Amino acid sequence: MRNILIIGAGKSSSYLIQYLLNKSTAEQLQIIIGDINNDQAQKLIGNHQNASVIALDVFNKTQRTEAIQNADIVISMLPAHLHIEVAKDCITFKKNMVTASYVSDDMQALNQEAIDNGLIFMNEIGVDPGIDHMSAMKVIDSIRDKGGKMILFESFTGGLVAPESDDNLWHYKFTWNPRNVVLAGQGGAAKFLQEGKFKYIPYHRLFRRTEFLEIENYGKFEVYANRDSLKYQSVYGLDNIKTLYRGTMRRVGFSKAWNMFVMLGMTDDSYVIEDSENMSYRDFVNAFLPYSPNDSVELKFRHSLKIDQDDIIWDKLEELNIFSADKKVELKQATPAQILQKILMDSWTLDPTDKDMIVMYHKFGYELNGKKHQIDSSLVVIGEDQTYTAMSKTVGLPVAIATLAILNGTINTPGVQIPITKEVYTPILDELKTFDIEFNEKEVPYLGYNPLNN
Numbered sequence: 001m002r003n004i005l006i007i008g009a010g011k012s013s014s015y016l017i018q019y020l021l022n023k024s025t026a027e028q029l030q031i032i033i034g035d036i037n038n039d040q041a042q043k044l045i046g047n048h049q050n051a052s053v054i055a056l057d058v059f060n061k062t063q064r065t066e067a068i069q070n071a072d073i074v075i076s077m078l079p080a081h082l083h084i085e086v087a088k089d090c091i092t093f094k095k096n097m098v099t100a101s102y103v104s105d106d107m108q109a110l111n112q113e114a115i116d117n118g119l120i121f122m123n124e125i126g127v128d129p130g131i132d133h134m135s136a137m138k139v140i141d142s143i144r145d146k147g148g149k150m151i152l153f154e155s156f157t158g159g160l161v162a163p164e165s166d167d168n169l170w171h172y173k174f175t176w177n178p179r180n181v182v183l184a185g186q187g188g189a190a191k192f193l194q195e196g197k198f199k200y201i202p203y204h205r206l207f208r209r210t211e212f213l214e215i216e217n218y219g220k221f222e223v224y225a226n227r228d229s230l231k232y233q234s235v236y237g238l239d240n241i242k243t244l245y246r247g248t249m250r251r252v253g254f255s256k257a258w259n260m261f262v263m264l265g266m267t268d269d270s271y272v273i274e275d276s277e278n279m280s281y282r283d284f285v286n287a288f289l290p291y292s293p294n295d296s297v298e299l300k301f302r303h304s305l306k307i308d309q310d311d312i313i314w315d316k317l318e319e320l321n322i323f324s325a326d327k328k329v330e331l332k333q334a335t336p337a338q339i340l341q342k343i344l345m346d347s348w349t350l351d352p353t354d355k356d357m358i359v360m361y362h363k364f365g366y367e368l369n370g371k372k373h374q375i376d377s378s379l380v381v382i383g384e385d386q387t388y389t390a391m392s393k394t395v396g397l398p399v400a401i402a403t404l405a406i407l408n409g410t411i412n413t414p415g416v417q418i419p420i421t422k423e424v425y426t427p428i429l430d431e432l433k434t435f436d437i438e439f440n441e442k443e444v445p446y447l448g449y450n451p452l453n454n
Contacts, residue, residue: 008077016396100126152365158249
């Protein structure tokens with residue numbers, strides 16, 4: 001048997017584990033899941049004879065190194081900042097490694113050691129990043145193969161609630177790490193290219209600079225810019241491109257309402273709120289508003305942010321119960337972002353029968369034989385329930401397929417890498433089609449850049 005160690009059994013691991021269990025007998029696999037909390041992992045494997053669960057605290061060096069030493073390949077499903085210690089152990093014990101996270105500077109620094117040891121450290125092999133890379137490079141390479149020159153590339157992804165489970169005014173529920181949603185866009189201005197011009201959107205303007213797009217059969221969406229679109233310019237081989245823009249998709253109206261939290265400072269994660277555990281939600285909101293001996297919290301809120309009483313934004317805010325004097329924060333030494341996250345989780349957590357939805361859209365503009373052309377490519381995946389979500393499907397399956405391909409030697413180029421080569425993306429995209437993860441690609445008249453951000 002060949003041992004696959006999965007570290008972390010969080011929300012995105014259900015399809016990953018299911019896929020590997022289904023392959024375990026034919027491929028002679030033993031799946032070992034290491035987690036600090038074994039309950040979820042045990043639930044996912046049931047009584048499967050080719051799987052086991054071990055207690056693994058990633059900060060416990062003895063537990064971590066023993067587990068990695070006994071594995072043939074390691075999958076880290078931990079939060080991104082925790083991958084590096086696992087990666088260093090993989091170098092020490094000469095184990096290949098797979099993650100769905102962005103390549104950090106610390107991870108990239110291990111590239112030469114990985115190459116020297118003949119090791120594959122595959123990163124960014126989830127949905128975004130992951131499926132976005134693979135599906136984009138497939139089309140970009142096909143354009144180049146026929147002599148075309150890329151002039152525009154736009155790419156947007158959203159983890160949303162499926163239409164049949166869309167029952168709140170925000171048209172949104174958490175389908176992945178809520179903390180990442182609350183902190184989205186922070187850490188520097190969004191950077192991108194449009195028509196040969198560098199564009200920058202600072203955080204305090206990010207959610208008011210949106211574009212709109214339509215996905216066939218699923219209606220209209222809005223997008224806001226990701227933090228740094230430019231880092232993929234050289235990675236994708238788009239050094240001479242005129243427009244390069246990557247962003248996040250939400251339903252129309254989300255960003256304008258979310259901007260209220262940004263303007264008040266509720267998404268700040270840099271300081272703690274005094275006596276936060278004894279605060280009510282109403283106290284928390286009031287902490288950001290001017291003092292008044294007469295005006296209510298609601299009135300001060302509306303006046304501060306210039307919200308009319310009949311504005312749909314007001315209904316969205318009230319729906320979250322943020323003005324409740326009865327609901328308590330109950331978090332010690334909490335930052336504003338942590339408190340806001342708790343408030344939102346009351347309303348935006350998927351119910352057991354809820355379904356989520358992944359939506360992805362690419363726009364490719366290129367020149368061929370003196371003419372400009374455009375390809376639109378879109379993907380929609382609907383989840384099954386609260387456990388087998390579209391998010392876990394589109395993150396977990398690419399991770400699982402890549403892991404097995406590395407184990408079987410069909411992916412064999414060593415080093416710290418992401419899935420942008422034909423060797424990697426072709427077989428993975430082909431297999432994803434068998435799970436109904438397939439893009440709808442079509443040639444459309446060339447429209448160029450969106451003038452909203454010119």
